Amino acid sequence: MSTLSTTGGTQSSAMQRREASTRERVQVRGATLDVAELPSFGFSHRSLMWWGTLGLMAIESTVFALTVASYFFLRSHVAVWPMNSVPPELRWGTLNTVLLLASLWPNHLAKRAGEALDRRKVQLWLTVCLLVSLVFLGIRVLEFQSLNVRWDGDAYGSVVWLLLGLHTVHLITDTWDTGVLCVLMFTGPVEGRRFVDVSENALYWYFVVWSWVPIYAVIYWGGRLL
Amino acid sequence: MNAGSEAVRRNSVPPTAADAQALEATWRDPPGAMGWLSAVNHKAIGKRFILTAFGFFVAGGFLALLMRLQLARPENKLIGPDLYNQLFTMHGTTMMFLFAVPVMQAVSVYLVPLMIGSRSVAFPRMNAFAYWIYLFGGLMLYVAFVLNIGPDAGWFSYVPLAGPEYSPGKRVDFWAQLVTFTELSGLLEAVILIVTVFKLRAPGMTLNRIPLFVWGMLVTAFMVIFAMPSVMLASTALIMDRLVGTHFYNPGEGGDAVLWQHLFWFFGHPEVYFIFIPGLGFMSSIIPTFSRRPIYGYTAMVLALIATGFLAFGLWVHHMFATNLPEMGKSFFTAASMLIAIPSAVQIFCWIATLWTGKLVFKTPLLFVLAFFVILVLGGLTGVMLASVPLDLQVHDTYFVVAHLHYVLIGGAVFPLFGAIYYWYPKITGRLMSERLGRWNFWLFFIGFNGAFFPMHLLGLQGMPRRVYTYPGDMGWSTMNAIASVGALMIGVSVLIFIVNVVRSRRSGELAGSDPWGGGTLEWSTASPPSACNFEAIPVVHGAYPVWEPRREPTHVAGLAVNSREVLTTTVLDAEPDTRMPFPTPTIWPLVSALATTGLFVGSVFTPWAVVWVALPVAAAMTAWFWPKRQDTNASVALERAP
């Protein structure tokens, strides 16, 4: 969490500086408001795609929240939980959680490099992020095997598989995005807006990581503590 | 548009003819069939969206006529249960998923940029993709229906009836996938609208100067984002139960049929407000223009819209009062369901005040808006009755509810929508619709509507349940069913007249000019039909009704590129100029991606593996879509200026 808040802090201060500068860049001459001097791209809330990403995150958080709600709804209707299996093994899931949290760091560096328009650094850290997320996907396969229940075994199995599946879909899509962006950063064509994409890709990764924490808790501890 | 090579030219104020020409060339969609398929201009997409939605409206209405034909007399053998169940399922599904929600988004895709003084919606390619997905989803459903795979478990598809055991075959699978199609499209449009309203408003259009229709669409878009995922989740679980044997809804394995109802209505009730709130937006746009004054109580109206948006999530359970629920919960949902009447009341009173203190211009759009006061108010009041748990136990799932929901949805959305078409048709086509046909259309619709649906209140009270394909002769229901069928026929005629009016006016209508009604919002300050770029020079806004305001400086924005696509973004709250962004060009890839996605959704009805294998072409198409063309990059590099 600390990483996030600090980045948020530094960003917003940087943002204020930038906005101050834009005000000077707009000139009013009689009937005209001349915007020719405005920047052609901006980071964070100045970029359309940032808001778009926020929208997607809102949608997907709602899906996760509703799935978790369904999990508890189903749990409240049966006596024993898991119904007729043992809770999933902690090993791989926990390992993946730790790795995911750790991945926030290279991800944060990629974001910073993007906002500094530093192509070399971006290439480096994007590659790191890509490799790391490939590792997650590998471990995720093992996670599915360690659930100790089939999706068509009972309602518990169905909802657990759904939760893990939903999050895996996000892992896959973001891995793909990172891959494409990474390649693009090496091959070009590159323009300023691509660095905005890098920063937003990182933002989305934050979401994938932080949304995993409650899902992990439900999948791996719901069966033990409830 | 290879602006990379030539130097950047920027617009001046007032815009020169050269500016206008260059802008037209820059923002126009490419010619030819290929160009048509790769169009991204929000007006082109918006028009297709509106036409498609009306196509489905007519189709759904036709199905309704067939049902009324079957119910016109008791023990009618015209249509059997198998077909009838498909008919009412298709009717409900069409009207809710393929007409009511999309048509509102369609209209706003066309209008919102014009109303907020922007060159385009945000993410124009996404916009095209959303339209294609919607179109293909709808076509899939109707192809299925023609092939006797029409869903037949009701538009609400309650499990277990819609589950694998009691709905064999693929009918319900196609229903579930249609939901996926339309919700995907709807969610994308919601994000597009929110970002458009947040970032693309003309300079000076602060939050308290946003037109009320745009406010309505903004609230709707937020509701869509939080409600639609619920039904997507529900239908995904349903199709998995049916295809891969999961047990979400199987009581034998710890699942629960009521889970479906919670998830479905958590979406299903807010959905009524996705349909209703844009209708309120139409009202608030039309009433001021035709009473020659600004809306009364702008702030109250906005707050009421937002309050409705929040309350709408607090009353889904009132669709489930007949299931076993704890008493306490029931009382809460009763209260919530009744209190949501208050924001609507606030708006109705404000409109009356506006009319009361205005100078009235009686044109067809105003007629449709006035009908709202009769029909919607009646529907709202029966809604208050349904909100009461005990009373609902009697009238729930009877024709009383059929009457109520049609009074709310047709009175609250369709009448204002028709008014809106008469109101904005000249803006879209440059020609006015015929007033004479308009009045015929209105009175037939109004009388036919009350004839069709008012008797249903009494049918419900006399115990006629919904979704019956026939009824015995000795129940005392025959007369009113006959009346209802006649009314339905009148509605059909009036819609025919409307279509005639639209088609004829397109060619021979009276020329409109930029502002035929003397409207006050920005869309009336540009040509009809608007040029490809909407505004040669982006206006600077100084009030809620810029066209009516006395001229204040600065009037327009200068310095945006005219020979390559560039839009002005502004800050979210105060709409101060923020950046000038290069904007996406037309491309075929949204269509290709939509086709691939369609393949994935339809394929997954037959084998889960489609999700894996067809995902590859989808990913490929979307990557090609994202991958920058070198000339576009050059263009934006030429405009580039770091923050």
Place this chain on the structure above:
Amino acid sequence: MSSRCLRLWPAFAAAALLCLPACEREKRQFDSPSPPPTPASAPMMRATPLQPGNAQLGASSVPTAHMPSTDYRYENNAFAVSQGKRLYRWYNCSSCHAPGGGGDWGPALSDDQWVYGSSPANIFASIAEGRPAGMPSFAAHISEDQTWQLVAYVRSLSGQLPKDVAPGRSDTMSGREPEAGRDRERPKPMEKSDGNKR
């Protein structure tokens, strides 16, 4: 633009043609043509549903004498198969062959072992005439049409039917994966002595 829209139609028409088999799969036929009672059906009336079939009837000898015209229609009709599934439960087939056809007192119906043949005609004969070692004759008690529905369902138990026709999971305790999820067994006949096995 509407004229342009028309260009898309051939594509959809083609798609529609591809889907035509769907009509067969989705047909709901409620009243089957009920043929006039055949002389054959009269002597088959029995006092109790639980009389064992006559042992002479073997796998190979499908009694064509009073064997109604074999009806494969239901092999592609999801509704009929699901009706068969309901009858399998209603007529207590499940009490000997187990829900899902895993087999219990009676032989399993979901594996590749077929004592009396796996063709629809064989299965029809097994249900109608009954078989030695406990399989009663149902000719008098189950209408021909319903027997064909049962036949289609029984074949779905071992994955003999197209996956889009075979039933999905039922709303009960689910022993094993739904019929639609089963791989096709390669039926191999078995010498009759194994009929009494398990």
Place this chain on the structure above:
Amino acid sequence: MATSASTLRWLAACGSVVLAAAVRAEPLQSVLAPAGPQAAHLKDLWDVMLLVCTGVFVAVLVAVGIALWRAPRADSSQRASLPQELGPQRGARRSVLSAVVASTLLLLFLIVASVFTDRALARLSLHDALHIEVTANQWWWEARYDDAQASRMFNTANELHIPTGRPVVLTLRSNDVIHSFWVPALHGKKDLIPGRTSTLRLQADQAGTYRGQCAEFCGYQHTTMALLVMAEPPAQYEAWADHQRATAALSQEPQAARGRHIFMTTTCVMCHSIQGTDASARRGPDLTHVAQRQTLAAGALPNTPENLERWIRNPQHIKPGANMPPSDLPTDDLKALVAYLGSLQ
């Protein structure tokens, strides 16, 4: 002006037509003709709601009417007035505010009324209540009358008899999909949901026959899933119940005897049960006293020999989709079968 006035005229006309229709047909399952305390409470609440809502509706229409009548006319070319020209408009504000306050108060009143009705419904005493287990099937109702001693329990289908003036507790279950139990003259709906059990408490005060039907869409024959509730004076009810406990009449009349043989040796016996015979399947309605019932197949037909014959010959012509197969019995066998069923008084 024009709009609202003509509307009122239209509504009035429509209303009168409808009332005429309503008066002519005696309401078989009307919400507005309660026959017991529960339904009566609901009817009272309805009256309150109708009164308040009609008042509000008229008030709004009058307000709109006056607005249209008093506001001056203009045309689109006329310049629109701006807020600064319109001034503060205190009058408008006052009336809007008071209208909002008034509607809020009315809503609160209705909420209270509704909650009180809920309480009243819960207050029905269960002193020596009659317990009936109702199980819904596609597309018929199965009823089991409970009793302290198992021997006194009995089954019937599609027609309930209940004693007047005595509370009845219905235990509701479903064998397949969701159905909804609804007899408007006695009480509101209650869903029957597979995997769940719910209860409904009602009471009939006046003797009479009250029709109800399934109120949740449940498939092909949702339309034809009616049930009749006969409320009878207690003595008459007890007589009926005792008769139901008796096993089936064994008629010596040869035609009936032959019909009985046919019943036991053909498809009938696979689904139906007749107490006191080998027929014990529970897939279709219990036929022990079928001849006493007023209707066949959950309200599909009046119970006459001709209808019974038509029904057995091909149920799918009368109730398409019902789970009873057509019969290929020779006509004389069929007549014998009908004779037998007719003997099951």
